[in-house]
Amino acid sequence: MKYSHDWEPRVLAGARNDTLREWQDARRVMSRRSLLGMGAVAATGLLVPTGLPSARALPASQTDAAGELTIDLAVEPPTLDPALVYEADGWSVVHSIYDAPVQLGPGGALQMVAAEAMTQVDDLTWEIRLRPGIAFHNGEPLESSSIAFSVAHILDPETASQVAGSFGVIEEVEEVDSLTARLLLSTPAPWLPSQIAPWLALLPPEYAGDPANDFANNPVGTGPYRFVRWDRGSQIVLERNEQYQASGAKGEPIAGSVTVRFVADGTTRVTDIVSGASQLVRSVPFDQLQVVAETADVIAQPIAGCAFVRIPTDVSPFDNPAVRLAMNHAVDVEGIIAALFGGNGERLANVFVPGGLGYDESLAPHVYDPELARQLLAEAGFADGFSTRLAHTTSDRADLAAAVAGQLAAVGIEVALEPVETATFNATWKDPEAAPLRFLTWRPLYDPFTLLGLVISSSGFLSRYSDPEAQALIEAGAAETDPEERDRLYRELGQVLHASPAGIYLWSLTSFYGLSRDVQGWTPRPDDWILPLAAEGAS
Amino acid sequence: MNAVDFAVRPTAAQASPTSLPRAALLGWPDTVRYSGSAAIGLTLLAALAMLALIGPAWWPLHPETQDLANRLAPPWGFGGTAAHPLGTDSLGRDTLARVIAGARVSLPLSVAATAAAGVVGVTLGVLAGYRGGWVDGIVSWLSDVQLAIPFVVFAIVVTATFGHSVANILLTLVVTGWVAYARVIRLQTQALRQAAWMEAARAMGAGPVRLLGRHLLPNLAATVAILATQQAGAMILYESSLSFLGLGLGGSTVTWGGMAALGRDAVFTAPWAAAVPGAVIAAAMLGFNLTGDWLATRGRR
Numbered sequence: 001m002k003y004s005h006d007w008e009p010r011v012l013a014g015a016r017n018d019t020l021r022e023w024q025d026a027r028r029v030m031s032r033r034s035l036l037g038m039g040a041v042a043a044t045g046l047l048v049p050t051g052l053p054s055a056r057a058l059p060a061s062q063t064d065a066a067g068e069l070t071i072d073l074a075v076e077p078p079t080l081d082p083a084l085v086y087e088a089d090g091w092s093v094v095h096s097i098y099d100a101p102v103q104l105g106p107g108g109a110l111q112m113v114a115a116e117a118m119t120q121v122d123d124l125t126w127e128i129r130l131r132p133g134i135a136f137h138n139g140e141p142l143e144s145s146s147i148a149f150s151v152a153h154i155l156d157p158e159t160a161s162q163v164a165g166s167f168g169v170i171e172e173v174e175e176v177d178s179l180t181a182r183l184l185l186s187t188p189a190p191w192l193p194s195q196i197a198p199w200l201a202l203l204p205p206e207y208a209g210d211p212a213n214d215f216a217n218n219p220v221g222t223g224p225y226r227f228v229r230w231d232r233g234s235q236i237v238l239e240r241n242e243q244y245q246a247s248g249a250k251g252e253p254i255a256g257s258v259t260v261r262f263v264a265d266g267t268t269r270v271t272d273i274v275s276g277a278s279q280l281v282r283s284v285p286f287d288q289l290q291v292v293a294e295t296a297d298v299i300a301q302p303i304a305g306c307a308f309v310r311i312p313t314d315v316s317p318f319d320n321p322a323v324r325l326a327m328n329h330a331v332d333v334e335g336i337i338a339a340l341f342g343g344n345g346e347r348l349a350n351v352f353v354p355g356g357l358g359y360d361e362s363l364a365p366h367v368y369d370p371e372l373a374r375q376l377l378a379e380a381g382f383a384d385g386f387s388t389r390l391a392h393t394t395s396d397r398a399d400l401a402a403a404v405a406g407q408l409a410a411v412g413i414e415v416a417l418e419p420v421e422t423a424t425f426n427a428t429w430k431d432p433e434a435a436p437l438r439f440l441t442w443r444p445l446y447d448p449f450t451l452l453g454l455v456i457s458s459s460g461f462l463s464r465y466s467d468p469e470a471q472a473l474i475e476a477g478a479a480e481t482d483p484e485e486r487d488r489l490y491r492e493l494g495q496v497l498h499a500s501p502a503g504i505y506l507w508s509l510t511s512f513y514g515l516s517r518d519v520q521g522w523t524p525r526p527d528d529w530i531l532p533l534a535a536e537g538a539s
Numbered sequence: 540m541n542a543v544d545f546a547v548r549p550t551a552a553q554a555s556p557t558s559l560p561r562a563a564l565l566g567w568p569d570t571v572r573y574s575g576s577a578a579i580g581l582t583l584l585a586a587l588a589m590l591a592l593i594g595p596a597w598w599p600l601h602p603e604t605q606d607l608a609n610r611l612a613p614p615w616g617f618g619g620t621a622a623h624p625l626g627t628d629s630l631g632r633d634t635l636a637r638v639i640a641g642a643r644v645s646l647p648l649s650v651a652a653t654a655a656a657g658v659v660g661v662t663l664g665v666l667a668g669y670r671g672g673w674v675d676g677i678v679s680w681l682s683d684v685q686l687a688i689p690f691v692v693f694a695i696v697v698t699a700t701f702g703h704s705v706a707n708i709l710l711t712l713v714v715t716g717w718v719a720y721a722r723v724i725r726l727q728t729q730a731l732r733q734a735a736w737m738e739a740a741r742a743m744g745a746g747p748v749r750l751l752g753r754h755l756l757p758n759l760a761a762t763v764a765i766l767a768t769q770q771a772g773a774m775i776l777y778e779s780s781l782s783f784l785g786l787g788l789g790g791s792t793v794t795w796g797g798m799a800a801l802g803r804d805a806v807f808t809a810p811w812a813a814a815v816p817g818a819v820i821a822a823a824m825l826g827f828n829l830t831g832d833w834l835a836t837r838g839r840r
Contacts, residue, residue, distance in 0.1 A: 267803060287611070287629065287805035332607070339607035339631075394785055398801060399629050405791060406605045406630060417791040418703060 009524045010300040010344075069255035069519065069532055072269045072281040074395055075422065076233065076262035081216035082201035083154045083161035088443060088528040089282070091198055093236055093260055095250075096531055098201030098221030101128050101147070102193055103250060106304060106355040106526055108446040108483075110193055111249035114142065114202055114222055116179075123188040123481050130179045134245060136204040137226040144181040148173035149205035151183070162461060166195050166453065190481045194447030224253045224533055235261040238532075251533030254521050258532045264395060270514070279516035282530055285397070286340055292514040300344050301524040303509035304355040305443025308348070309390065309404060310455065310503045312436050312464030317386055324501040326376035328366040330411040335368070336403050337507050344510035350497040351456070353508050355526060356445040358477075358490025363498060365505065373411040385412020389435035393422045401439045404504065429462040436464075443509055444527035448490065449478060456502050465502040580829025583822050591646050594639030602640035602793050606631030611809035626811045629801060634815050640793040641816070645823070648705070649774035652712035653767050656774075659713060660720025661763060665751065667721065668728025678725065682718040690715050690777065691784065698786045708787055712774055720766055724759060731758055765834045772827030779820045795820050 077090030085094050101115035110118060116131045134142040153159055154167045161167075169189045174182040183192070202222055208215040219227045224246070225238035238258040246252035261278065263269045266285040272278035273296050281292075289298050309327075317323045333347040349365040352358040377385060392401040398419065405415035418435045420428075428434035442451050457474050458466035473493035480486040498505075511528050521534035600623075607630060613619040614626040614634070625634035667678035694711045701707045731737060732755075740754050781787040782796030795816045802812030 267806065270807075285804040287808050291807040335607045339610055340629075397804075398785075399804070402791075402801070403605065403607070403630050406603050406632075409603055410605075415791065419785045421699075424699070 009302075011297050067255055068257045068259070069280065070259045070261060070272075070278040071530060071532065072261050072263045072272050072278045073530065074262070074264055074266075074269070074282055079216045080219045080227075080230070080236075081159070082150075082199060082203070083159050083163070084216075085198075086162060088530075089262075091527075092530040094201055094219075095198075095529060096223055096225045096238055096258070096260075096533075097219050097227050098203075098223045099250070100197055100200050100202065101130065103197045104194060104444065104446040104527070105249065106446065108194070108357050111247075113247050113250045118193070118196075120481070121182065124185045126183040126185070126192060127176070128181050128183070130181075131245065132179055134222050135243060136207065136222050137220045137241060138204065138207055140204045140206050140220075142202060142222050143178045144175045145205050146202045147181040147183075147200075148175060149209065150200055150203045153203060153208070154199060161199070162454075163195060163199050163450075165461070166191075166450070167199070188479050188481045190483070190486055191447050191449035191478060194449050224250075224531075225258055233262075235259050246533075248536035251523055251531070251535030253532060254519070254534050255532050273514040273516065276516070279519050280522065280530065280532075281514040282511070284512040284514045286342065286512065289342075289512060297515045297517055299513040299515055299524055300342075301511045301513060301528075302344070302354075302526060303443050303511050303528045304353055304445050304526045305441060305509040305528065306348055306351050306353045306445060307400070307439070307441045307506040307509060308351060308503035309506065310438045310440055310464075311501060313466050313502075314464050315432070315436055317380070317382060318436060320380050321500045322376045322380040323382065324503075325366070325499075326373040326380070326411070327408060327413065327504050328501055329369045329376065330373040330413065331404055331407045331504055331506070332368040333365070333506055336400070340397075340399060340403065341507070341510055345507040348505045348508055350494045350505055351442070351445070351451060351502070352448060352490065352494050353445045357447055357483075357487050358494055360491045360494050363491075363494060366498075370407075370411050377412060382412070385414065387414040387416070388437060389416045389418055390437040390439060391418045391420055391425060391428070391435035392439035393425045394419045395422055396439060396441070404439070404506070430464060440503075441509060446527070452493075453478070456497070467496065467500050467502075470496045470500065470502075576829045577833035580826050580831075580833065583826030584830060587642055587646060587819075587823055587826065590639055591642035594642065598635055598639055600633040600636040602632060602636040604632060604636075611805055611812055613809070614811050614815065617811065625815050626809075628798065628812050629805055629809075634798070634812070637793050637798055638795070638816065638819050641795040641798060641819070644788065644792060644794050645775060645778055645796075648708065648712075648778055649771050649823075652709055652716060652774045652778070653771040655709065656713045656716030656770065657720055657763060657767055660717035661724050661759070663717065664721040664724025665728050665755065665759070668725040669732055669751070669755070671729075675725070678721060682721055685714065685718050691780070691786075694781050694784075694786045703788055705788065708778065708781060711781065712777055715777060716770055716774060719770060720763070723762060723766060727759060727762055728755065731755055761834075765831055768827050768831030768834055772824040772831065775820060775823045775827065795823075 073089040073092060075087060075089040077085050077093060079085070080094060080097070082094045082098055085091060099114040101113060102118050103111050103113050105111050112118065114130055114134060115128050117127075117129045119127050121127050128144075128147060130142055130144060130147075136142060151167060151170055151173050154161050155164055155170070157164070169185050169187055169192070170183050171186045172184040174184060176182055185192075203215065204220050207213050207220050217230065224241055224244045226241050228237040228239050230236045236259075238260065240253045240256045244253060261272075263272065263281075266283060267288065269278070269281040270284060270288045270291055273281045273292055274294070284292050284298060292298050311318050311324050311327065313319050313324075337343060337345050337347065346354070347365040349360070349363040352360065377383065390401060390405055392398070401417055405417055408415050415437065425438070429438075440455075442455070445451060452474050454460045454462045456465050456470065457463055458471050470493060473489055473496060477486055477489040477493060480489055509528070511524075513524060513530070515522060523533060523535040525531065606627065609627055610629055610631040612623050612627040612631070615621050615624040617626075619626050623633050623635070625638065627633055628637065663678045663681075667675040693714065697707050697711050737750065737754055740750060745754070778787065779794065779796030779799070782794040783800045785800065787794055787796060798816035799813050799820070802809070802814075802816065805812050
């Protein structure tokens with residue numbers, strides 16, 4: 001396996017934003033100034049007044065290791081129980097407080113965090129050896145009993161974790177000594193690290209075992225920051241864990257006190273970073289990158305994840321593969337990437353992404369060809385097209401779903417858009433009454449096991465896709481312990497999913513963060529978690 | 540009962556029961572000529588109605604046709620071209636074509652909601668005012684309950700329960716709008732019921748149908764017309780607010796509120812994308828409100 005993908009974030013500061021200008025060149029943009037009648041800037045010209053010293057004359061909040069840092073995320077997690085958090089914003093908070101034994105890096109590389117080593121003893125045994133001398137925020141020592149306790153917590157039916165199924169492969173946790181535990185499996189599970197990295201945050205058995213402590217709302221971990229308080233509906237406050245033993249891969253704290261705010265509206269996040277109320281914001285709306293670049297840096301971080309429109313196969317007309325192929329040919333993905341992402345990202349041939357297992361550079365994505373799409377539809381008996389519905393969450397960019405829907409309409413497929421709350425969206429994955437098409441983004445995909453198991457496998461918790469050939473390969477890939485062979489199986493699966501699509505495959509993800517120039521050393525991550533940490537090798 | 544609103548008008552009606560209603564509806568041309576705001580209001584409404592009626596035939600571009608390479612083009616006169624006189628949105632769709640498509644949704648919807656709310660509100664108001672007693676009690680209670688429910692919260696509940704559809708948004712608007720009619724009409728009916736000429740009609744043996752149809756309703760017509768024009772403006776704003784918040788007709792129906800919502804992301808770099816639909820909403824509201832104000836002024840004379 002070789003992954004030539006470039007994970008370097010692109011930093012676009014206002015004073016040197018040639019790249020930003022280039023992204024915007026395709027658009028006829030006009031500066032606010034010329035709209036206001038000053039007319040000094042040509043209509044197609046550049047927006048950002050470069051090198052103005054006044055641009056930085058904001059209330060300076062010098063962020064250093066002892067300073068304060070305010071971060072704007074978009075989605076507030078319903079709980080801080082690590083077993084019940086499933087998306088990047090929730091993980092951003094959870095993994096600021098907790099450490100898992102390991103984390104994954106590009107290419108699925110296993111990186112040690114709280115563990116000194118994690119090795120596969122045989123097909124059915126993983127051994128985790130924890131680093132000595134680590135203590136929880138409340139003083140409890142980190143020992144191998146924590147691994148057993150945390151696994152048991154995920155498996156507990158009362159926890160009702162969506163990943164209890166995949167952790168169910170762990171039959172027993174054997175405590176070899178005070179720092180070493182062995183996971184004894186019922187079947188080979190080469191994908192286990194991809195489950196451990198996000199979900200097996202190490203819990204303090206004594207503290208978390210007492211229901212009175214309500215650890216889901218008052219978390220105590222071994223991570224870089226300790227939990228201070230949670231103002232529901234608004235913010236979570238953290239403070240630096242002075243005892244933290246940083247691992248090079250995850251990184252060390254960059255601030256003494258961190259306030260994580262949940263700001264659903266993109267324009268509000270932009271206002272926050274521009275006014276100096278926040279120093280780091282997630283998901284800057286594409287059309288406001290220039291506004292942010294006037295006072296802060298814009299970071300374009302490639303993310304190991306994909307966007308696609310899920311197509312179910314259990315309902316007409318989508319049960320016909322030709323219809324699903326036609327839909328893939330109907331969407332000008334490259335055009336959307338160019339216009340709505342400034343060229344960041346690439347069209348995907350299936351759900352596998354650069355930097356993840358199973359990505360096949362040689363497999364060309366479907367080409368944009370509306371004529372071919374119409375022809376395929378006609379051959380499938382839908383010469384006049386058909387009507388359907390497409391759901392997306394209200395926290396997604398509405399323009400992306402609208403762009404896809406508009407292009408499907410151009411070949412005769414009338415798509416009614418249904419923006420729904422994230423909670424409703426997640427409750428209706430298999431609901432036959434809900435919109436059959438749904439706009440998805442999925443990250444991280446270093447190891448595609450979770451996505452395949454939940455969304456593509458015919459037995460998946462969230463799946464309405466079924467293809468016998470794909471199913472056999474999904475199951476074979478989940479059981480194959482040789483990484484090279486597993487990658488090969490997934491590439492083969494990629495071809496099946498390409499020919500019998502499970503969705504309209506769109507683009508690899510890019511995140512746009514806004515970062516105050518006062519913040520030093522923060523490391524963006526290809527899994528899109530925003531941790532207030534500086535990792536090894538970061539400037 | 541909250542005696543906050545409209546208490547003046549029924550009293551005026553009582554003072555001159557026969558001169559009020561007809562006068563408001565007679566002699567439009569003259570009064571329009573002498574009232575600048577009425578002229579503006581009626582012109583705006585006529586222009587928007589024309590846009591909705593013959594717009595698609597007159598302006599050939601399709602509201603859904605995308606041109607991603609030409610997104611957020613500024614309006615003509617602000618650096619744009621005559622090909623897209625009002626510019627394009629964030630997917631390169633022609634704003635003028637979308638304003639027209641939005642007019643064909645927003646205007647009929649607002650008028651229908653106004654009419655339906657009017658029928659419900661007037662019926663309940665007349666019943667409450669004429670019958671009094673427990674009927675009045677129930678209607679007054681219902682309107683108090685309705686006024687206590689925040690509009691947006693109600694809209695969220697309806698959308699979450701029944702989904703996005705014309706029927707549901709109409710339901711939301713009617714449930715929100717009927718109270719304004721019912722409260723005013725109830726008061727006025729109470730006043731008219733005791734008027735001497737109603738007493739006379741009753742003494743001459745007129746039954747309830749004749750009393751209501753021949754004597755009461757015609758005397759309420761002017762008030763209803765005034766209320767309706769003012770309500771229509773409010774309905775435009777309500778409908779736009781719902782669409783702006785994503786509680787309206789869903790993402791694929793073109794509405795002015797939806798256009799403003801989509802344009803909001805680009806508000807710093809391409810303010811016209813939100814400003815144009817915003818201006819159209821303002822124009823429609825202004826049109827209805829100026830017309831309504833003028834009718835109300837006429838009514839008071």
